[in-house]
Amino acid sequence: MPADETQTSRWNGPRGRSWVENRALLDDVMRPLETTLVDAVTAAGGRRVLDVGCGTGSTTVAIARQVDECVGVDLAEPMIAAARVRAAEEGSTATFLRADAQEHEFAPGEFDTVVSRFGVMFFPDAVAAFANLRRAVRPGGALRCLVWRGPADNPFMTVTETAAGPLVPNLPVSPPEAPGRFAFAEPGVVHRALDPSWHDVALEPVDVECWMPEPELIGYFTKFGPLGLVYADLDPATRERAVTAVRAAYQPFVDGDRVRWNAACWLISARA
Known part of the structure; x- marks a missing residue:
């Protein structure tokens, strides 16, 4: 089954x-x-690494400093283009x-290690995807x-949909276990x-404190997440109501001039 057309169009479009x-x-x-994942890759000891869902390449470049070869793969052309520019700028x-x-038909056994920072939860057929990645190792x-643990462990990530849901018609939210950010929240699904x-599939809980400058918060939730997907299409009055409600709902995470939250993840480990 090829990549979901909605995911492909989103990642090659506004998202x-x-x-x-x-x-x-x-x-x-x-x-x-990123630092958590780079440390995990270093501990694994592989010298040829494939970074799945590499986005604009920050993690790929960080891993490349530690290994002989790191290849980033992503279906989003704008992000791959930006990643190539990043690599060139940083040498x-x-x-x-x-x-x-x-x-994608990777060469069999081409890599020592496959890694991903939140890039594997979007496969429409996860069983087929991980089988394909296994052949590449x-x-x-x-x-x-x-990958992300569940919504209950990541309240920061559900603020927008909870606050904006009653105000924004058809706010897009992925059902549990559907391709999306919480698709691998349950160990059984993994x-x-x-x-x-x-072989030897294991999940280790990882909790990391993240932060951003408080002035970036409104831009963050109006560009990313469920509100970011529809914000440009909303009428001005709905936009204003949504922004006011969502910004107020984020207040418990505001600490002076910063917004702080816990990123609750699983570090998935397995052996080929």
């Missing part, structure tokens, strides 16, 4: 462009999680491939992925996706 345009902010927000050895990792190689093709 992908928003990530590129706000790369500096998102890099800073995600850096503590990185990282390289990038615009492809659907679920079905040498026997004995490693898988290391960060095992059903990985156990057919990988």
Whole structure:
């Protein structure tokens, strides 16, 4: 099954462009999680690494500093283009491939390790995707992925939909276990996706404090997440009501000039 057309159009359209345009902010927000994943890859010991769902390439470039080869793959052309510019600007050895990792024909055993920072939860057929990634890894190689735990563990991530839902018609929210940010929240779902093709699948809870400058908050929730997907199409009055309600709902996370929250994740480990 090819990549979901909705996901492809979103990431090659406004969502992908928003990530590129706000790369500096998102890099800073995600850096503590990036560090966690880079440390996990270093501990795994592989020298040839595939970074799945690499986005604009921050994690790929960080891993490339520690290994012989790191290839980032993503289906979003705007993000891959930005990643290539990043690598060139930083003199990185990282390289990038615009492809659907679920079905791309990687060379068998091409990599020692597959990694992902929140890039594997969007596969329309996770079993097929992880089987394909397994073929790309040498026997004995490693898988290391960060995915989100559930909404109850990540209240920061559900503020927008809770506050804006009553005000914005048809606010897009992914059902549980559907492709999306919480698709791998339940360990059983992870095992059903990985156990057919990988060995020694394990999940370790990881909690990391993230933050952003408070003046960036409104821009953040109007460009990303469910409100970001529809914000440009809302009439001015609905926009104003939604922004007022959502900003008020985020107040418990505001600490002076910063917004702070806990990122509750699983670090998935497996062996080829």
